Amino acid sequence: MPDWNSVEELTLDGAIFLKVMHALAGLYFWEVVTSLDYDWSFLTGKRRFHYPAVFYFLNRYCLLFTMIGILIALDTTVEINCQSLYTFNQIMGQAASGLASINLSIRTIALWSHDKRIIVPLVIIILGHWSLILQGVLLTAIWVPGQGCVVSGTNNTILAATFIYSMAFDLVVLLLSMYKLVLGVRGGRSQLMSLLFKDGLVYFFIAFFSNLLAVVFILLNLNAIMSVIFNVPAAIFSTIVACRAVRRLTNFANKGPEVFVSTGNSFRAAPMGTTPTVPVGSRGTMKSNKGEGVHVQMQTFTMADDHLSEYDAGQKTQIPDLETGDVEISREFKRPPY
Structure with a gap:
């Protein structure tokens, strides 16, 4: 059993952390670049801009700036204020995880036709989630000559509580969506319903297990680096699947009636x-x-x-509008005369 707090182990873990973050940054930059056409369609007016798109863009670009901040902290050779930079990275990264859950919550609210019995509990859950996200500084980072910015301490209690809360939140959203899609609709299932069902399951399992891995290492508390090494993967995978679910829904609407x-x-x-x-x-x-x-x-x-x-x-x-989340209730279809 290694001494997780020895200088040799911390140096090794720091090198692993550096390589993992660069690999994840490359993955996320590739995801952003390959889907820029969707973002550009809003800027050029090809798609109407509605309030759900605000959370989509915040989700994507909060995490993008987080990854840029992490690369700066890891690669800079000039002494900087490590604590301020890591505080920014922590808040933006946690916000990306919270926004990923909000993106799926909006779709669930639309599926339930903006039923207040669903909206009120979900809003309360979202506020509780963000009360944990905005707790303040949970990481301590210092500048070490010859190494750069190094994480020296973490508040494991709040970090673990935030990720566990995210897992429970995602489970609630999944159950509400599945109930509406499976039990709330009678007769045959449309292609839209099948898409919502599959995306909901995929999102839940990816987000759940990435958050679970982060929680395990936080609770193990091996050292400051190992406690946070899986926080970024959890935020990245949650954001990717949530944003892809939003894009797939919108693209489905453009395939035709x-x-x-x-x-x-x-x-x-x-x-x-x-x-x-x-x-x-x-x-x-x-x-x-x-x-x-x-x-x-x-x-x-x-x-x-x-x-x-x-x-x-x-x-x-x-069935909700794919872009606005609104539900058309006044539309009627008349049968042809016999």
């Missing part, structure tokens, strides 16, 4: 450009006229991509 086909007791989604089919044994509306044979009528509804709704037998389930 869906056709919902009546098959008796329910409506089934079919993408535009394909031929809807009625399963064998399903009931349709049939009319028989002399000299005209038997005619089968099939009711179809074309849903615009900015406000999607899904229907079952006599009941309408609202």
Whole structure:
């Protein structure tokens, strides 16, 4: 068992920390560059700017500035104020984790049609999360000649509480979304619902296990460096999957409308450009006229991509606007006369 606080071990851990941070910075810079077309579409007016985009941009660029600050702290050869720089990095990095959870919370609120029974608890949870994020200085860093900025101490109690809170928060958001997508909608599942379901699961597992790894090393408290080495990966992976979920939803809206086909007791989604089919044994509306044979009528509804709704037998389930998070409740579709 090594002496985690020996000079040799701290030097080794510092070298590992340096390489891990550079690798993660490269990963995140690649993620930002490859998705700049989405950001640029807002600046050029190709996409309408709505309030959910504010949290998306804050999430992405808070973490971007954090990674730049970390690289400065690790690579500078000129003496700087390490404590101020690490305080900035800590607050911005923790804010990125909090904003990632907010991005998924907004989608969950929209799925529940802005139900106050969902909004109020989630807002309270978000405020509790940010009360931990903004606790203040949790890291102590000093300048060491020949080494640069070195982390010399951490407040492990608050750090662990913040990551555990994030894990619980993500679990609540996942359960609310899954309940609405699985139990709250009857009939066939549309492509949009399948996308929301899969993205929710992927986000939860990636964010949960990255936060869990950070919590384990914080609680082990091996030394100051090992206690924070997995904090940055947790923030990066949470931000990447949350922002990708936002972009995938918006891009889904641009693929075009869906056709919902009546098959008796329910409506089934079919993408535009394909031929809807009625399963064998399903009931349709049939009319028989002399000299005209038997005619089968099939009711179809074309849903615009900015406000999607899904229907079952006599009941309408609202699907949120993919960009604004608003729900269209006044839209009606009339059946053709028989």
